[in-house]
Amino acid sequence: MHMFDFVFSNPFIPGFVTAILSILLVLTKGWHGKHSCDPIIGIQKFHTGQTPRVGGIAIFCGLLTAWWFSSGKEGQLLGYMLLAGLPAFAAGLIEDVTKKVGVITRLVATMVSGVAAWWLTGYSLSHLHIPGVDTLLLFVPIAVGFTTFAVAGVANATNIIDGFNGLAASTIMIGFSAFSLIAWQVGDFELARLCFVFIAVAGGFLVVNFPFGKIFMGDGGAYLLGFMLAWVAVMLPFRNPTVSVWAPLVACAYPVLETAFSMWRRYHRSGQHPGQADSLHLHSLMYCRVARVVFKDARPQLKNSMTSLFMWPFPLLAALISVFWYSNTPVLMVGFVVCVLCYRLIYLRLTQFVWCIRPATISRD
Incomplete structure (x- = not known):
């Protein structure tokens, strides 16, 4: 084994590396906090105190470390992915620092990353098992x-669920x-090992982010991962x-369904457009209706x-x-429908306090 394959x-x-850099970003927030800290006032803000939202820097450096000290096909593939992911990461990081990068701009950046990944790797979705x-x-x-x-949809969906410590x-x-x-x-050990790297890097960030929320992933980290x-x-599947x-669609069901x-x-509420932020995500409702009640005596961070x-x-x-039925398309389709129903049931339980599939009334107000 090549010595650098040790990584x-x-x-x-x-x-x-990700964990150490995350800690350093927390310890040095007095220097960069003016630009890097997340404001505590906003419709989707549930944290207290000034917290750096540039955890994406630590995440990117962790992945860069894995690529730098690697060789072979895994290293080459990770290099392509990092290169392709630069537009998405850069757009998110700039938003973290300036708070001035619009939703459309960030969406376009993630789409550019998708095109770049196809250009570099040649992979794409060639079928969905849907006639036509x-x-x-x-x-x-x-x-x-x-x-x-x-x-681009999954990348933006990941950013949408990044609302509470440890969730994303x-x-x-x-x-x-x-x-x-x-x-x-299925014997794709290269891809399996690459996934282990992503798990470790996300875990390195998680130990600093959860449970006390000392640092946030930010748009840069959410878009990158x-x-x-x-x-x-x-x-x-390619x-x-x-x-x-x-x-893979079922495995990503939570962020995909949250976005959809x-x-x-938002479309069914007057004065709003699909990209407008609100505080009615499932995780926001879970905080207001469940966590805050069950743990009413706990510290705000907890x-x-x-x-x-x-x-x-x-x-x-x-x-x-997805793991147990990864090759059975009909079962996976049914599984996705089950996820949709579970999401809907829980959401309406939290908003209307009854177990149902359809809301009693649909208002555009």
Whole structure:
């Protein structure tokens, strides 16, 4: 084994680098906090105190460490992914510092990253097991366009669920764990080892972020890891035909459904557009209606973090479905519908205090 391959056989090294850099960013916030700290006032703000939101820097450096001390196909693939992910990471990091990068600009940046990843690796979504759609995806421009849209969607979805300590990082780790287990089962050990690196880096950030919220992932970190998660989701079935394209979709069901329902909800409210922020995400409601009540005597930081504990079963359920039935498309489709129903049931329970599928009334006010 090449001495530098030690990093890939021991992914805790990049994770350790991420954790150390995260701690350093926290300790030096007196120097950069004017630009890097997250404001405590806002419709989606549930934290207290000045907290750096540039954890993406530590995450990027952790991944860069893994690439720098690697060789072989895993290192080459990670290098391509890091290069392709630069536009998404840069747009998010600039937003973290300046607070002036619009939603559309960040969406375009993630789409540019998707196109770059296809250009560098040649991977794309070529079928969905849906008649008619699969015929269209035979045309390369359509396949690339659809892949780019899907990757940008997952990257932005990851940013949307980044609302409480540990929620985004743990969801990402669960997703990569599902992908690594599937890749391992089908013999794609290169991709499995690469997933281990992403898990370790996200874990290195998590130990500083959870439970006390000393640092936030920020848009830069969320877009970067979200892009990596999305691109592994594209590569897994492309490299391994026995893996259904629905397996990665189910594994990413939580962030995907959060985004889809958020867009639908905002559309049905007057004066709002799909990209406008609000405080009605499932995790926000879980905090207000459950975590804050169950842990009413806990410190504010812990109330924030306990929200993630209540949210973890959802991505875990989706991950288990994808791992156990990764090659069975009909079962995976049913599994995705189950995830949709679970999300809807819980959401309406938290908003209308009854177990139901449809709201009693739909108001555009």
